[in-house]
Amino acid sequence: MRTIILLQLQRLRREPGLILSMFAMTFGFVFLIGGFGGGERIDVPIYFDASVNVEKQALLLDELNESDSFSFTETEPSTAKKQVALGDIPYAVKAMDSNYQMLIATDNLNQMLVDNYVHQIYANELRIQEVEAGVNDPDFRDKVDRYLANGPIALTSVTSEGGSGGFDLQKQSLFGMTLFFSIYTIIFSLGKLAEEKRTGTWNRVILSPVSKWQVYLGHLSYAFMIGFLQILVVFIFFNYVFNYDIGSNFPAVIVTVACFTFSIVALGMLMLGLVKSLEQLNALVPIVSVSMAMLGGAYWPMEAVSNQVILAISKLLPITYGMEALKDIAIYDQGILSLAEPLSIMILFGVLCMGIGINLIERKV
Amino acid sequence: MLETTNLRKTFKKQVAVDDVNLYLEKGEAVGLLGPNGAGKSTTISMMSSLIKPTMGDVTWHGKSIVEDPSVIRLHLGVVPQEIALYKELTAHENLKFFGKIYGLKGKKLENEIAHVLEMVGLTERKNDLVKNYSGGMQRRINIAVALLHEPEVIIMDEPTVGIDPQSRNYILEMVRRLNHEKGMTVLYTSHYMEEVERLCDRIYIMDNGRIIASGTKQELTSILSSEETILIELDRPYPELTLELEKIEEVLRVVETDKGMKLIVPKNSRLLGKVFRVADKHKAQMVSVNVQVPTLEDVFLHLTGRKLRD
Numbered sequence: 200m201r202t203i204i205l206l207q208l209q210r211l212r213r214e215p216g217l218i219l220s221m222f223a224m225t226f227g228f229v230f231l232i233g234g235f236g237g238g239e240r241i242d243v244p245i246y247f248d249a250s251v252n253v254e255k256q257a258l259l260l261d262e263l264n265e266s267d268s269f270s271f272t273e274t275e276p277s278t279a280k281k282q283v284a285l286g287d288i289p290y291a292v293k294a295m296d297s298n299y300q301m302l303i304a305t306d307n308l309n310q311m312l313v314d315n316y317v318h319q320i321y322a323n324e325l326r327i328q329e330v331e332a333g334v335n336d337p338d339f340r341d342k343v344d345r346y347l348a349n350g351p352i353a354l355t356s357v358t359s360e361g362g363s364g365g366f367d368l369q370k371q372s373l374f375g376m377t378l379f380f381s382i383y384t385i386i387f388s389l390g391k392l393a394e395e396k397r398t399g400t401w402n403r404v405i406l407s408p409v410s411k412w413q414v415y416l417g418h419l420s421y422a423f424m425i426g427f428l429q430i431l432v433v434f435i436f437f438n439y440v441f442n443y444d445i446g447s448n449f450p451a452v453i454v455t456v457a458c459f460t461f462s463i464v465a466l467g468m469l470m471l472g473l474v475k476s477l478e479q480l481n482a483l484v485p486i487v488s489v490s491m492a493m494l495g496g497a498y499w500p501m502e503a504v505s506n507q508v509i510l511a512i513s514k515l516l517p518i519t520y521g522m523e524a525l526k527d528i529a530i531y532d533q534g535i536l537s538l539a540e541p542l543s544i545m546i547l548f549g550v551l552c553m554g555i556g557i558n559l560i561e562r563k564v
Numbered sequence: 565m566l567e568t569t570n571l572r573k574t575f576k577k578q579v580a581v582d583d584v585n586l587y588l589e590k591g592e593a594v595g596l597l598g599p600n601g602a603g604k605s606t607t608i609s610m611m612s613s614l615i616k617p618t619m620g621d622v623t624w625h626g627k628s629i630v631e632d633p634s635v636i637r638l639h640l641g642v643v644p645q646e647i648a649l650y651k652e653l654t655a656h657e658n659l660k661f662f663g664k665i666y667g668l669k670g671k672k673l674e675n676e677i678a679h680v681l682e683m684v685g686l687t688e689r690k691n692d693l694v695k696n697y698s699g700g701m702q703r704r705i706n707i708a709v710a711l712l713h714e715p716e717v718i719i720m721d722e723p724t725v726g727i728d729p730q731s732r733n734y735i736l737e738m739v740r741r742l743n744h745e746k747g748m749t750v751l752y753t754s755h756y757m758e759e760v761e762r763l764c765d766r767i768y769i770m771d772n773g774r775i776i777a778s779g780t781k782q783e784l785t786s787i788l789s790s791e792e793t794i795l796i797e798l799d800r801p802y803p804e805l806t807l808e809l810e811k812i813e814e815v816l817r818v819v820e821t822d823k824g825m826k827l828i829v830p831k832n833s834r835l836l837g838k839v840f841r842v843a844d845k846h847k848a849q850m851v852s853v854n855v856q857v858p859t860l861e862d863v864f865l866h867l868t869g870r871k872l873r874d
Contacts, residue, residue, distance in 0.1 A: 202661065202664045202665055203665075206650070206661050209653060209657065209661075210650060210653065213652045214652050398646065398647070398648060399644045399645075399646040399647070399648030400649065400650060402642075402644060402648065403642070403648045403662065403709070404665060405614065406612055406614060406637060406642055407637060407662070408634065408637050408638050408665070408666060408667060409665045
């Protein structure tokens with residue numbers, strides 16, 4: 200087994216392009232989405248319709264800027280429209296008296312989050328206005344404000360993204376992009392096995408006194424090791440160099456990454472069992488990894504998704520549990536015991552895929 | 565030493581190998597001759613324990629390798645038809661890896677690597693990447709890997725496919741030396757009749773998954789002892805001439821070749837006169853006419869009605 204791992208490392212040393220490109224892509228995308236250090240907020244240009252008076256404009260702007268995650272900046276309507284039209288900014292909000300519109304240049308990861316947030320603010324305001332109209336009490340608004348400020352029960356809502364209903368783009372991008380690109384690295388590393396079957400070196404190794412399970416274990420261990428190290432190196436780098444917060448429970452991070460990597464190695468084996476050639480595998484990997492990242496919350500938080508079908512599918516994907524566990528560690532400082540559910544689901548997923556995958560591969564001989 | 569009994573392999577409903585019985589004695593060079601698709605590679609895959617037969621058995625010194633493949637693996641070297649090497653590594657790195665998986669290490673491993681590199685004539689190029697080698701050099705390293713652990717028997721699956729005549733000659737000479745000087749048992753598969761004729765003591769001829777003839781070269785060609793071959797070289801193809809020659813009563817078979825045609829006729833049938841007359845009738849220009857004793861190619865033709873390289 201050790202000889203097989205060393206051989207694969209030697210091959211990697213000669214042709215490191217794939218792994219290096221995956222590292223570069225991870226770094227690039229995390230920087231692009233998460234930014235360089237500091238808890239950055241999402242900038243949202245906003246302009247007001249003539250139906251909103253100046254006093255209400257100030258109140259609405261204050262209310263919108265109460266979130267730690269968004270920074271609403273008033274801008275001229277013509278400027279906002281021009282910038283969106285030219286693609287200089289991805290979106291802008293047009294605030295009206297009892298409604299709002301979003302000007303969108305291109306589909307954007309944050310657009311959905313902004314939309315949800317503004318929708319929530321308007322819905323609350325309209326609800327209060329509706330009740331106010333019904334009770335016919337001129338002091339109603341003040342009473343509501345007093346009750347909200349000193350209510351008998353204080354309810355604090357905290358999402359898994361952290362903060363009070365906000366969203367930490369840094370954690371999302373770091374965890375999401377790192378896990379996403381590691382899928383490529385792991386499955387392409389396993390692709391060496393398919394390549395060896397094609398070139399005949401696999402048969403040559405099988406005909407040696409080394410047992411088949413040792414050969415499989417060598418390939419699996421290599422893919423696991425490469426994927427595991429890639430994720431950890433990225434996390435450590437962003438944590439120490441760019442102050443990205445990954446939580447203080449590093450052992451729990453290691454265990455989570457190990458479980459996730461195992462599940463993806465197993466998924467890779469299943470895919471190897473299903474495809475007939477290396478070319479088919481190369482075509483299938485982007486389809487599977489992108490779909491999994493989209494449905495499993497690597498591109499955007501699952502909290503932004505309301506479609507029940509997508510939510511149900513996400514429960515079948517290991518990346519959902521990987522993201523969930525990593526966020527729980529980073530935000531709530533959860534320990535391994537508290538993460539038993541996502542970790543065990545990833546392991547179960549891995550065991551199932553591994554069993555089916557090896558069986559399918561062996562049947563092809 | 566190595567023996568197959570009623571070996572059969574089916575892939576879904578396709579019979580690849582059917583009721584094959586063959587054996588190798590220590591120190592022998594045995595040829596497995598047959599056209600592409602005859603079932604040679606499947607047979608040797610079963611004999612080397614790579615795939616399990618659907619029926620029948622393969623034994624190594626009386627022990628079934630179907631039940632326990634490990635009994636043969638340390639004693640067997642296999643040269644696959646494809647270049648089964650890590651091309652991004654050097655020849656030395658390839659040999660080191662394959663040596664290690666056969667349990668060689670340290671000085672013994674380095675000595676064996678040096679020995680096989682010398683044998684295949686690539687000592688000077690050992691640190692070059694395999695992908696930078698010529699086809700012939702890659703084939704030589706492909707063989708060297710199989711020799712590294714000094715196997716008792718070596719199975720070679722068409723080891724000279726797609727290489728230049730010089731490299732081919734080098735490989736054939738190397739196999740001959742391994743067999744004659746080192747006493748290594750060789751099973752050599754090929755669809756090149758002349759390679760098998762040159763190297764092998766005994767020959768099995770395979771077609772459509774079955775052994776259709778076996779024996780020494782003399783025994784096989786004696787199948788056609790009552791026949792001889794008239795090889796006619798023509799300036800261009802004459803299809804109507806073929807049809808006309810087939811009508812001659814004494815002609816047993818007419819086969820078109822690259823440069824003309826081949827007639828199998830009874831020995832001493834004195835047919836040349838008739839052949840010349842037919843050729844003259846069709847204004848066919850004969851470049852040369854040779855009367856030959858039958859070759860293995862002719863034996864195959866006689867048994868199957870097809871050429872080896874069809």
